[in-house]
Amino acid sequence: MSSAQRTRRNCFTASPLDRCAEYRANPDWLTAQRVSPAARFLAFDQDGCAPIAGAGVCWLDGAAIAATAATNFLGQLDGVPVFTLREPVSHAMLPSATWSSLRRIAMELERAEAGLVAYARALANWQDATRHCAYCGMPLALIDGGHRARCAQCQRLHFPRTDAAIIVIVEHNDACLLGRQAAWPAGQYSTLAGFVEPGESLADAVRREVREETGIEVVDCDFHSSQPWPFPASLMLGFTAQASGRAITLTDGELEDARWFTASAIKAGLGDGSLRLSSPLSISYRLIEHWLRERAGVELEKLPRAG
Numbered sequence: 001m002s003s004a005q006r007t008r009r010n011c012f013t014a015s016p017l018d019r020c021a022e023y024r025a026n027p028d029w030l031t032a033q034r035v036s037p038a039a040r041f042l043a044f045d046q047d048g049c050a051p052i053a054g055a056g057v058c059w060l061d062g063a064a065i066a067a068t069a070a071t072n073f074l075g076q077l078d079g080v081p082v083f084t085l086r087e088p089v090s091h092a093m094l095p096s097a098t099w100s101s102l103r104r105i106a107m108e109l110e111r112a113e114a115g116l117v118a119y120a121r122a123l124a125n126w127q128d129a130t131r132h133c134a135y136c137g138m139p140l141a142l143i144d145g146g147h148r149a150r151c152a153q154c155q156r157l158h159f160p161r162t163d164a165a166i167i168v169i170v171e172h173n174d175a176c177l178l179g180r181q182a183a184w185p186a187g188q189y190s191t192l193a194g195f196v197e198p199g200e201s202l203a204d205a206v207r208r209e210v211r212e213e214t215g216i217e218v219v220d221c222d223f224h225s226s227q228p229w230p231f232p233a234s235l236m237l238g239f240t241a242q243a244s245g246r247a248i249t250l251t252d253g254e255l256e257d258a259r260w261f262t263a264s265a266i267k268a269g270l271g272d273g274s275l276r277l278s279s280p281l282s283i284s285y286r287l288i289e290h291w292l293r294e295r296a297g298v299e300l301e302k303l304p305r306a307g
Ligand SMILES: [Zn+2]
Pocket: 133, 134, 135, 136, 137, 138, 151, 152, 153, 154, 155, 156
């Protein structure tokens, strides 16, 4: 399976949406999209929760939206213009909906809608955090359908920010390295992860994070797949890696524990409830799934779980 195919398996990826990025700077084109009778609008409440009915998002049509309401243009889905409302709405606007965070609902939504909500939250998170010019401190005005912000004072443009983070499953012979933070539920272990620093390559970030957190030396790594992670603004870049040895030293205090797990130890731990993995929503789950399949012929999805 290629890295592109592996990426397509990750939640929030492979959206059929056409972002129409080449048209977003054209105000007339954007207005025509906005007033199209086909246009659909996604609203969020003040906590960033989306309105859900059944297993799908509740959309608003243009008739329900004030002509002056500020919107972000997401793109076209099968030719239908898709927007989000910038201001939070009250639950009374969609009385039949239940309101849910993206993290809670992502695995239940249809794939394209999960990706759309993730995209909308990522853009909204950047807008919420970027209200003033980083150069002169004056307020910013959103332009280009919400995808750029311009300073009224110095005219500098500000672009949506995405924070690159590596996440890696490290292996040594028949075992993989997983760690846990003290705040996590008992027994939960995950692959190692960390933000890429300025002036650092992805492979260098993999080597540094693994060494900082566990004292393990990575001798080689390969790209696996990627996943947007809008909590609030990350892009997860997944890797597989090989270690030179197994002596663990918890160096930087980020992890409470790190251990080498064989496939049979993962199987036994999930079976008796002593081991919990991250949600299938996460790329961590996909990396562990990949490793178990490649190294032990085990399908993670089919393993018996306690409880
Ligand atoms: Zn400025």
